[in-house]
Amino acid sequence: QVQLVESGGGVVQPGTSLRLSCAAFGFTFRSFGMHWVRQAPGKGLEWVAVISYDGKNKFYADSVKGRFTISRDNSKNTLYLQMNSLRPEDTAVYYCAKGFYVGDTAMGLDYWGQGALVTVSS
Amino acid sequence: DIQMTQSPSSLSASVGDRVTITCRASQGIRNDLGWYQQKPGKAPKCLIYAASSLQSGVPSRFSGSGSGTEFTLTISSLQPEDFATYYCLQHNSYPWTFGQGTKVEIK
Numbered sequence: 001q002v003q004l005v006e007s008g009g010g011v012v013q014p015g016t017s018l019r020l021s022c023a024a025f026g027f028t029f030r031s032f033g034m035h036w037v038r039q040a041p042g043k044g045l046e047w048v049a050v051i052s053y054d055g056k057n058k059f060y061a062d063s064v065k066g067r068f069t070i071s072r073d074n075s076k077n078t079l080y081l082q083m084n085s086l087r088p089e090d091t092a093v094y095y096c097a098k099g100f101y102v103g104d105t106a107m108g109l110d111y112w113g114q115g116a117l118v119t120v121s122s
Numbered sequence: 123d124i125q126m127t128q129s130p131s132s133l134s135a136s137v138g139d140r141v142t143i144t145c146r147a148s149q150g151i152r153n154d155l156g157w158y159q160q161k162p163g164k165a166p167k168c169l170i171y172a173a174s175s176l177q178s179g180v181p182s183r184f185s186g187s188g189s190g191t192e193f194t195l196t197i198s199s200l201q202p203e204d205f206a207t208y209y210c211l212q213h214n215s216y217p218w219t220f221g222q223g224t225k226v227e228i229k
Binding site: 059 | 123156158160165166167168171172177207209211213216217218219220221222223
């Protein structure tokens with residue numbers, strides 16, 4: 001069955017960097033766009049970034065543009081989120097999620113990981 | 123960017139009640155909207171896609187409607203397992219955006 005497993009979360013100081021990984025199982029990873037979504041403690045969901053199936057197209061939320069980079073390694077079935085210049089407001093649970101398609105049209109997110117907590121604090 | 127305004131932010135209801143949640147988009151998004159349910163400490167789950175299509179395995183008491191700028195999620199008869207927070211998500215254009223969420227609580 002489809003499984004997404006995030007890793008790499010932790011406590012870091014403001015201004016530093018962290019890389020999250022998301023290992024994918026149970027589906028043809030190289031065929032699907034993949035996303036990161038985050039949720040600050042006690043707050044709502046915030047879409048963060050997407051990468052196309054082949055890694056050629058990437059889009060970001062304004063709040064992370066220029067600081068975060070999404071990437072993927074289809075040979076390892078793994079999605080990444082490189083987070084630089086971290087701020088306290090980046091503190092959140094970060095979920096990776098698989099894009100859901102009908103034909104070639106994106107229809108949302110159908111499978112999610114369990115989340116990785118990132119805490120940015122001095 | 124497209125803003126999604128969801129209402130109400132919370133509601134109290136009883137088992138068996140009919141519940142309606144609304145999302146409004148700041149510009150037309152055709153039917154490029156989904157509804158997600160999240161329980162405490164868990165990842166969200168997709169209930170509805172393309173505004174009105176039921177995701178596989180989701181009970182038929184959940185339904186969605188709308189197009190353009192106004193969308194509705196309806197739970198026809200609230201069950202104990204439905205107490206959760208619900209979010210809309212527009213996937214018409216990047217950046218995708220969620221509504222603020224509606225927490226459905228037990229009356």
